Amino acid sequence: MKITLLTVGKIKEKYLKDAIAEYTKRLSKYCKLEVIEVADEKTPDQISETVENSIREKEGERLLKYLRDDAFVITLEIQGCQLTSEDLAGKIEGLGISGISHIIFVIGGSIGLSRKVTKHSDYALSFSCMTFPHQLMRVILLEQIYRSYRIIQGAPYHK
Template sequence: MKITLITVGKIKEKYLKDAIAEYSKRLRKYCRLEIIEVNDEKTPDQASALAEEEIRRKEGERILRYLKDDAYVITLEIEGKMIGSKDLADKINHLGIQGKSHVIFVIGGSIGLGTAVLKRSDYALSFSKMTFPHQLMRVILLEQIYRSYRIIHGEPYHK
């Protein structure tokens, strides 16, 4: 299976780059992993709702270029469905059984995802009602994908 992460913005912090590299290395055993970074838009302080919508639209256009028609798209959204690690593993495993060979996870920018991206989503996933920095979310998501594959293969992983 191919797993793609499409993310808005660049990672600047070395400790996050190191964690992403580590989980990317671990995942090679289980899947083909691709991480695509699209440029973010600068959000001015006190931006109006209209300005924020325009930012989400522009970032969304960049994301949509990479969403393949035959891929299963999972967007990370605060209002998405909250599931446990075992449920995520079951979802990934079930998608493979159904013949889905490409799953794309989308992490938006600091003000979320645009309407067009949300409409293309096949599944809205939430990790928490809390807001996390989108750079840190990459590490959390990669860890959970790795954990999912360990569960799928019946391999031990700390709880």
């Protein structure tokens, strides 16, 4: 299985880079992982809805270049479905069994994803009703993908 994380913005914090590197190393046993970062737009503190939409559209156009028709696209959205770790493992396993060999997880920027991107989504996923920084979501997502593969194998996953 190939897993792609398609994300807006670069990670600057060393502690997040270290966590991402650790989960990337762990996941190398289970899947081919690719992380693609597209540039984010500067977002002023007080902006109009029109400017917000413009920023989402610009970031969305950059993301769309990497979405593939032969991949199953999962967008991370506040309004998405919340799954347990076991349910996410079942989703990933079920996709593999059904012949899907490439999953793209999409994480938007600080103000979310454009409608053009969410229209390409095969599944919308949410990790919580709470809002997390999009940089931290990369770590959380990678940890949950790793946990999913451990669950699929029947291995202890509270590690």
